[in-house]
Amino acid sequence: MRLAGHVIVEQLAECGSDLAFCVPGESYLPVLDGLYAHRDKIRLITARQETGAAMMAAAYGKLTGRPGICLVTRGPGATNASGGVHVARQDAAPMLLLVGQVPTGNRDRVAFQEVDIRAMYAPLAKAVFRVDDPDRAAEFVARAMVTAVSGEPGPVVLELPEDVLSASTAAPVVPAVPPVVPAPSAADVEAFVSTLTGARRPLLVVGGTGWTAEATRAVRRFAEAARIPLATAVRHQDLVDPRSPVFVGTLGLSTTPGLSAAVADADVLAFVGTRPDALTVDDFALLDVPVPQQTLLHVHPDPVVLHRVHRADLAIVAGPARFAAALPAVSGDSSPWLSRLREDYLRGPAPSVAAEFMRLLAERVPDPVVSSGAGAYTAWPQRHHRFTTFPSHLGTQSGSMGFGLPAAITAQLVHPDRPAVAFAGDGCFLMTAQELSTAVRYGLAPLVVVVNNNSYGTIRDHQQRRFPGREYGTDLVNPDFAAFARSFGAAGERVRTPDEFAAALDRVRGKAAVIEIEVGGLSR
Incomplete structure (x- = not known):
């Protein structure tokens, strides 16, 4: 007999999971304890916010073709993770989100942090399952893992009531099976x-x-x-x-x-x-x-x-x-x-300052995995970087800001022998910038290039076209990004010219780092 929370982890390991991302919560403590017991098989990365954790899991699915595992608590944990689940759905990335839930006896009583997970995630996820019987915990994990990679891959959500996780079961794990991938006639x-x-x-x-x-x-x-x-x-x-x-x-x-x-x-x-x-x-x-x-x-x-x-x-x-x-x-x-x-x-595109920045990056950072979120700055890698290796690009179909840094963290975990470069705008970066702490904690060295135009640039561009002279709500006042990075223990640089950028790249080589490029009105 063992706790259902432990069985869930055993089943994840049986299905080939080797990496999981979380923000801990008291609603799924038995699962965390199971991860401790199996820490030799599944490495656990603790993120600083659920959006970042879920985006890391989505990036894992995109890079490996296997479900990225993310664990969050009920209520605010589940709602914060939704951005990463949406990324996975739009990008057809296999993912499994495990959500702790209120005890079954407190369901539908407006219990502490209660959210109707099925109703919330039905339009976002490929499927939503709930484990109400500890004897079926392994069954539902196995089903979720297969569902995530079948047909068009995508995110699956598994709701885990707290009392079920703490119950004991003798049910065995379910043998893993390879996904059924259709072949053409x-x-x-x-x-x-x-x-x-x-x-x-x-x-x-x-x-x-x-x-x-x-x-x-x-x-x-x-x-x-x-x-x-x-x-x-x-x-x-x-x-x-x-x-x-x-x-x-x-x-x-x-x-x-x-x-x-x-x-x-x-x-x-x-x-x-x-x-x-x-x-x-x-x-x-x-x-x-x-x-x-x-x-x-x-x-x-x-x-x-x-x-x-x-x-x-x-x-x-x-x-x-x-x-x-x-x-x-x-x-x-x-x-x-x-x-x-x-x-x-x-x-190709006309010569530009952006192209020169990208040329210098390619000279000094060979064969990186390049990631980005959303914003006008994404034109820099999309137009000017030559992707010669697969896999080497992590972007989002959903246009979700904040994806670049979490994805770069995952890239370094999956491909530790390759550099990871995350591009971000000043607005995009601060959506998940706290995950720089995660990178430093685990000894990772992603390079974040922040293209700073002091605005939500894409939205401002649309405003200027549709309502010229009436730009509103899109200007930003930013911190000193270099000092911000150093406060986490990473390297931080601020540059304005390509020559300064080249020198900064040389100084931060091999370190977790943020290089802020002040571009003014230039974003493409």
Whole structure:
């Protein structure tokens, strides 16, 4: 016999969990005690606020393809974690949020910190389960872990009443099973390839989760052999090495006018692993809803996603890695079309101060995992950084501010041999800046580049376009970010010019650090 809280941890370990993030709470003390008992199998990272913990778990899911584990208490813990759960849902990142809850006998009595977890998380999570029987604790954890990685991955919430966690059970753990990932049929692959290679103006777009390094190479080999222009969906630049002769750019917020026009001009569009969502196809302006003008090929692991917004001429239920592995080496010829798109990509953005900052970063910080939240500053890495390794990019589809630093912390934990660079605006950084303390505590060395324009810059840009001369509520008064970083035990620098930035990078190498770049009105 052992406590149900211990069984939950045993089941997590059985399912392959090796890392968990938390803000502790008295509502799930038996689980914490179970983590202590199994600390040789699962490392526990204590964050400073639940939003940061949940974002760290979401980043783990994005990096590894396995559920990121986050533990929070009831009430304010659960509500604070919702931002990270939303990131995981929008990004199709597998995640398990374990939430302590009031004892079952106090349910629906407005008990201390009580929140209806099912009602709250139903629209945010992929599924919400509650453990009301200690004998079924392992069963529900196993179910949650499988649900998080099945079909389109996403976050699952598991509600844990305090009295259930403290009850004893003799129930065994449930044997772990690998996720069921659909594979394409030979006929589906043949139809996909023949349609794409037979087009005069094809465009292949890859994105989403469920990729492996080998799968990214496989899809690139196919596109290069067939001479198919290959683009990435927004926030997924690391899926294609930009040095590939068929890479033509990234759709989304920082795309080129030429690539946007190519989506409209293409006669065959193929999306693999991702959805043609609002960010990727310019708020649906580039792809008519529900029936596109272009022939649409759509490959996705979840049948619910197919045809949901856009009617596809060919819909294939398949995981991106298994689909990429099935692609044959075939020849094709869309050379004039490919040449036009590739040349447009190679012209690149106009020279800028931002590009010079990014060049200096690339020289001094090789092969980093780059993360960011939301804001005008995200154009710096999106436009000017060359993602040549997979995985190396952690962004958010949800536009959630504050993601950069928590994601960089996770990147250092998962890939301790690689540097992690988090980009943030001054508004974005202070959403989760306290997690700098977490990085220092655990001996991690993320570099945070704060692009400071003293405003919520993106919102201000929208105000200036829609209500010129009436900007309101978007100016910020900021702390000394360098001194702020030093107060946590990290290095802190403030720079204005590229030369100062280069010198600062040299001084902070190998340390947890914040480099504030004062940009004034420059944000892109």
